Amino acid sequence: MVSTRQRTRSSNARRLAGVAALLAAGFLAGCQSSGGPSVISLDPAQGSSQNIDSLSQVIERNPNDASSYNVRGMAYGQAGDYRKAMDDFNRATQLDPKFYEAYANRALIERQRGDQRSALGDYNQALQINPQYADAYIGRGNLFREAGQPDDALSDYNRAIALNTTNPRARYNRGLIYQQRGQHAKAIEDFSAAISLSPRATQPYNGRGLSYLATKDDENALADFNTAIELDRQNPVSWTNQGLVYEDEGMLAKARRSYAYATNLDPNYRPAKEGLARVGNAT
Numbered sequence: 001m002v003s004t005r006q007r008t009r010s011s012n013a014r015r016l017a018g019v020a021a022l023l024a025a026g027f028l029a030g031c032q033s034s035g036g037p038s039v040i041s042l043d044p045a046q047g048s049s050q051n052i053d054s055l056s057q058v059i060e061r062n063p064n065d066a067s068s069y070n071v072r073g074m075a076y077g078q079a080g081d082y083r084k085a086m087d088d089f090n091r092a093t094q095l096d097p098k099f100y101e102a103y104a105n106r107a108l109i110e111r112q113r114g115d116q117r118s119a120l121g122d123y124n125q126a127l128q129i130n131p132q133y134a135d136a137y138i139g140r141g142n143l144f145r146e147a148g149q150p151d152d153a154l155s156d157y158n159r160a161i162a163l164n165t166t167n168p169r170a171r172y173n174r175g176l177i178y179q180q181r182g183q184h185a186k187a188i189e190d191f192s193a194a195i196s197l198s199p200r201a202t203q204p205y206n207g208r209g210l211s212y213l214a215t216k217d218d219e220n221a222l223a224d225f226n227t228a229i230e231l232d233r234q235n236p237v238s239w240t241n242q243g244l245v246y247e248d249e250g251m252l253a254k255a256r257r258s259y260a261y262a263t264n265l266d267p268n269y270r271p272a273k274e275g276l277a278r279v280g281n282a283t
Contacts, residue, residue, distance in 0.1 A: 051075055066096035070105060077109055085109050100129040104136045116143055134165035141173060150177050168197035172204050175211075184211040202228040202235055209241055213248070221245050236262035240272040243279075252279045 055072040062068060073088030089106035092099050107122035123140035126133055141156030157174035160167070175190030191208035198204070209224030222245040228238035243258030256279045262272035 048079070052079065064095055066092040066099050066102065069095070070099065070102045073102070073109075074105060077105070077112075082109050082113055098129050100126040100133055100136070103129070104133065104139060107136075107139055111139075111143065116147065119143060132163055134160040134163045134167060134170065137163075138165070138167060138170050138173065141170075145173065145177065150180070153177060166197055168194040168201065168204065171197070172201075172207065175204070175207055179207065179211050179214075182214075184215050187211045200231055202232045202238060205231070206237055206241055209245075213241075213244060218245050218248055234265060236265040236269045236272055239265065240269065240275060243272070243275050247275065247279060255279045256281075 052072060052075050055068065055075055059065070059068045059072065069088040069092040073085045073092065076082070076085035076088060086106065086109050089102050089109065092102040093106070096102070103122045103126040107119040107126070110116075110119040110122060120140065120143055123136050123143070126136040127140070130136075137156040137160040141153040141160070144150070144153035144156060154174065154177050157170050157177070160170040161174065171190040172194040175187045175194065178184070178187035178190060188208055188211045191204045191211065194201070194204035195208070205224040205228040209221040209228070212218075212221035212224065222242065225238055225242040225245060228235065229242060232238065239258050239262035243255045243262065246252070246255035246258060256276065259272050259276040259279065262269060263276060266272070
C-alpha cells in the first residue's frame with residue numbers, strides 16, 4: 001500500500017519535473033507575445049486605417065522620402081498586413097540603401113512570415129551599416145535563440161546590453177538563456193532589470209517567478225506570478241505558474257483552480273492541462 005508521504009513525494013517529483021520541462025521547452029517565451037524587436041505586435045491604434053491613410057498622404061506629398069515608407073511599413077505590420085509592410089520597407093531601402101532601421105524592420109516581417117534566412121540577412125545588413133544598433137542585436141539574438149544557437153544569441157544580447165540599451169527585451173531574453181542553463185541567479189538579475197525598465201510587462205515577472213520556483217523560493221515566486229496576473233488576467237501562463245506554487249505548497253484545491261482557469265483561457269496550453277491532471281479532483 002502506498003503511503004500518503006510516498007504519494008506526496010511522487011506528486012512533488014512530478015511537479016518539479018513539470019517545472020524543469022517548462023523551462024527547458026521554452027513555454028514561457030513561446031506562449032507570450034514579446035513585441036518590439038522580436039515580432040511585430042498588432043496595434044489597432046497604430047495600424048488603423050485612419051493612421052495609414054494619414055501616412056499615405058504624407059507619402060503622396062513626398063514620394064521619395066524613405067522615412068515615410070518606413071513609418072507606414074511599421075503601421076501596416078501592426079495592422080497585420082505583412083505584404084504591404086514588405087513593399088514599404090523594400091521601397092525605403094531602395095530610396096536609402098543605408099537605412100539600417102528599415103532593414104531591421106523588414107527582418108521583423110520576414111521573421112513573422114517564417115523567412116528566417118532573409119531576416120538574418122537583413123539584421124546582418126543593419127548591423128554592417130550601424131554596428132551600434134542595439135535593437136538589431138536583440139532581434140538577431142532572438143533568431144539565434146529560437147534556432148537553438150544559445151551561444152550566438154547570448155553574444156548578441158551581451159552586445160546590446162553593453163551598448164546601454166534601455167530596451168527591456170535584451171535583459172529578458174538573456175535571462176531566458178541563463179534560466180534554461182540553470183543559472184538562476186543570473187536569470188533573476190536580468191529579469192529584475194527588465195522589470196525595472198518595463199514594470200507593466202508580464203513576461204519578466206513570469207520569468208523571474210519560475211527561477212525563484214526552481215530555487216525553492218516559493219514566496220517570491222508566488223508574488224511575481226500574482227503580479228503578472230494583476231497586470232493581465234487573460235494570460236494562461238501566469239495562472240499556470242501560480243498553480244505550480246500552490247501545488248508545491250500542498251494547496252491542491254487552489255492549484256486546481258489556477259490550472260482550471262488557465263485551461264479555460266487556453267484549452268490547448270499543455271502545462272496547464274498537465275497540472276490539472278496532476279492535482280486531480282482536489283477540493
